[in-house]
Amino acid sequence: MESNFAELDSVIHSRVRLAIMILLLQSETANFTYLKKEIDVSDGNLSTHLRKLEEAKYIKMQKRFENRKPKTTISLTDKGRAALNEYTSNLEEYLRLASDGKKQ
């Protein structure tokens, strides 16, 4: 039986990781501090979420030194962009069902 409720990519389905992906979609590249401020998450937590997205190859991180300080630049991969697209369209379907429910 085909369920109305599609699987939701568990790599993306976490508030923090979803926010990271959306921010990267908007701004193409970002750094650690920027993400941290925008999402309001602790350092450690952000670090592990980034690692998870990297392991899934949804983002890539370039680490280099700029003015003698470490600087990480984070961006979406094509795979990540595609996964986010599918995730959001699945979620939209959930929301559509929810708003159908309200109407009756």
Place this chain on the structure above:
Amino acid sequence: MESNFAELDSVIHSRVRLAIMILLLQSETANFTYLKKEIDVSDGNLSTHLRKLEEAKYIKMQKRFENRKPKTTISLTDKGRAALNEYTSNLEEYLRLASDGKKQ
């Protein structure tokens, strides 16, 4: 600082529990077997998710006997309906940000 990324109610932010809430919104009441089939989830998993929603007072479960068989009827509480409403409007904002991101 006000983040664009609102907290997402962690009681609802799980594929299975979100689906349960939406199904209850649509059909007012439901039983265990119906939910299980619609969501495609194992018995044990569904049972624990239902308990979690009940503990949060988002759903109520009436257990009674009908034709000498146990029959659980599950429905949304007002609190649950309100929480789902807030959750979906927060999520819609995330999705709006995502589709803004795509356009640029």
Place this chain on the structure above:
DNA sequence: TCAAAGTACTTTGCAATACAAAGTTATTTT
């Protein structure tokens, strides 16, 4: 000049979660 504070992270420890397998209790079929 050297100690304290700041920056940009990562690692660690642990509590909470998600899941399926196994268990329970009662009924229906063979």
Place this chain on the structure above:
DNA sequence: AAAATAACTTTGTATTGCAAAGTACTTTGA
């Protein structure tokens, strides 16, 4: 009367999510 079915719940375990602590520097102020 044994086996299958229904409608769940409990248990065991692997995974997750999180913040506190740690690391490796650099900058600032006394």
